[in-house]
Amino acid sequence: MNAMAEFLRIRRGRIGPADVGLPAGPRARRTPGLRREELAALAGVSVDYYTRIEQGRETAPSDSVLDALARVLRLTDDEHAHLLALADRAAGRTPRRRAADPQPVRSGLRLLLESVRPSPAYVLSEVNDVLAANPEGLALMSGLGDWPPGRRNAIRYTFLHPAAKTVFADWDRVARNGVAHLHTAELTAPEPAAALVAELSSASGEFAELWRRHEVAVKRGGETAFRHPVIGSLTLSNEVLVTAGGDQRMLVYQAAPGTAEHDALVLLAMAAGDTGAHGRR
16 A cells, blocks of 8 residues: 555545535444445545545545545645655655755754844754754753754654653644654655654654544644753744755744743743754754
8 A cells, every 4th residue: 555545545434424414324424434336426526536545556546536535634735745746756746845865954044043142943844853053942852952953853752761751741732743744744854754653653653643544634823832950931822934945944932022922932042051952953
């Protein structure tokens, strides 16, 4: 079974008859989710054809078929794009967005890291390697700066650093989001993603379990709650800026001036000083 087939099978199991306006029937179902014949009918394809797709025997369904399946399975935009990318891989087609060679962090991004202080900020690769960070960024993820630059990765930190479950007040959500993002990166940056997945699957049962769920989402900003050993409990909004090539992102945590959260960031800056190295490159 290829990854596209596995993704469709998992998603079919998460959509019940009531979700698509079908009666549940008089008898309990042996397995959760829609039956293959139900999904095929709703998507307008034959049961045999859909079965071949889900079993990995049909590796080149058209975009129109995939769009119909995405509609019935109620995929988000990120999940729909992921399905199309998985289909490209299964069919041996050129990816719709080819991964670029890793680029150094541009001087303009390094200047932004300084300009947004005391807001913690990072430049991240597609697989969340920390390519650069300001002192507050390293200080916010307590203990991240103790790792050598080549090991600094936000997802690795979440699952393997002993401080992470304390620092992230809602660790479960942060962990799910990190894994969902990594699922998207395995198609645009397959080699570094595969290496990170292999490492974390071996080292963390929690990661391995989340990875098998095949949830997909692109990080676009929101809020994160922290329990920090220096500045205490606080919730920060975050924004994600993507470079033109798409291979680097800038993540900035921030708080409105005059709030207790902003005062806490000023304290974090004082505690961090200029001792934090600004990442690699």
